[in-house]
Amino acid sequence: MAMSLVNYSRPRICIRCVREGRTKPEWDVFGNLACPDHLAYLVDECGCRLPATWFRRGPLRCKCRRELQEDLGRPEDVLLRTSQLFSDLAHGRPPAQDAAPIEGVEAAAKLLRFCAAFDHDPGWRATYIGKPSARNSRTAIQKASPILWSWPEGLKCWLDRRRLASEGQVSLNLAYGRLYESMRSTLDNQGLRRVRAEVNSYFGACPEAVFLKNRAMSANIMGSRQSYVLTQWAAKRLGVSSKAVARMVESGQLKGERRAGKRRRHYLVSANSVNELHSRMRVALGFRQVAESLGIRPEELTKLMEERVIAPFFVLGTQSLFDCCDVEKLAARLAKVE
Ligand SMILES: [Zn+2]
Ligand SMILES: [Zn+2]
Structure with missing residues (x-):
């Protein structure tokens, strides 16, 4: 022993x-x-x-x-x-x-x-x-x-x-902290192989684990130290469609990369960039709210956007989201002009 x-x-x-x-x-x-x-x-x-x-x-x-x-x-x-x-x-x-x-x-x-x-x-x-x-x-x-x-x-x-309090994390490392990694090394023991299988299936069933399902892919991910999630999970987190996530990766709004799959291509999205965007979206203002808070008409806001005085950080279809800080700065500028 x-x-x-x-x-x-x-x-x-x-x-x-x-x-x-x-x-x-x-x-x-x-x-x-x-x-x-x-x-x-x-x-x-x-x-x-x-x-x-x-x-x-x-x-x-x-x-x-x-x-x-x-x-x-x-x-x-x-x-x-x-x-x-x-x-x-x-x-x-x-x-x-x-x-x-x-x-x-x-x-x-x-x-x-x-x-x-x-x-x-x-x-x-x-x-x-x-x-x-x-x-x-x-x-x-x-x-x-x-x-x-x-x-x-x-x-x-x-x-x-041992699950950390917050829900809807985008990766197992975020949902379980150091438990996920440290437990894997403890279970690397012949006498614990059935426990290891059970722990793997437990983590595999977590919503954060969608990316583990493709073995070849997860092997690549594990090597890169960054945690990645599939578009479905990023979409769920951000409340948008998977297609929208794909577009955001293509446009560089989300960090990630395209992988060629057998039938169709899929995307791996950086968990960090999804989290960052998510926390920005939570305190963002919509088009109407911005116009109201600046005390201007919607057409005037559209004009300011065309003149690139202010730009939304997130655009999806007809929906635009603005950063509160940008709006405050603009409000200060408008106040000076008046
Ligand atoms: Zn005794
Ligand atoms: Zn004694």
Whole structure:
């Protein structure tokens, strides 16, 4: 097992198991905090706050000469189930029916560690590298553990909750932040291949993922570091037709490129340029609104546009959108003239 997934510096024990003369190798697997046989918490420190090192005086005796004490209370069910899963995987027993299809205890610990660390700020991760006590890691493990259960709903729920608040993002990187990329590298593990397939199909079904459907194309996109979306999604985002998006790419109003497809050509549109245009459109003024706010007649505005005194930043059919700032500047100029 990878060194980092085993807790060598702070051994954990089930006091009741030790009293019965048993020790279990899976106690020290990352995220294993309970004994499912005794419904007891694993213990890794003495009342004197010293960690229970391997070099203690006896199996249950701390350097301070006191006996290690049980941590009273029944562990949370999810912690018990996770410990049971580690135990089953470690001893080659078939895991519970609704457990995630993970091969090997190491792969399970790796996934759990990723999920526990993901929700915590870098400060927590720093302390966790310095190994927090079993007691201090309970909350994080409890929050991450459901990913191993109610397969695949537990995983989907966990992913749903990590979606960033805003809706209608144009790329997975925008919708899920660093989760999307960092999870892909964690799942690059043979024992997690079925989890990886499920995560891929989850992300593939997101509306932001339209561009992933064409494999060859997404391979090109991934290499270029820019995120691109297909015209359909850009169109949905901007509230215009796909044809209009294509025209905007051709005219340079949106950044993107044309790709020759088998039957017809399609366009890849830069997610950033779609977002920029979208936020500009949200605060834009229409033709009539501009005329009204300037206190001029529509014909006068048309004349000003012909004279290129003001130009819309967006034109689609008969619809024109003007930037508020441009309108304000013009209003100031007109006020001076008067
Ligand atoms: Zn036990
Ligand atoms: Zn002690």
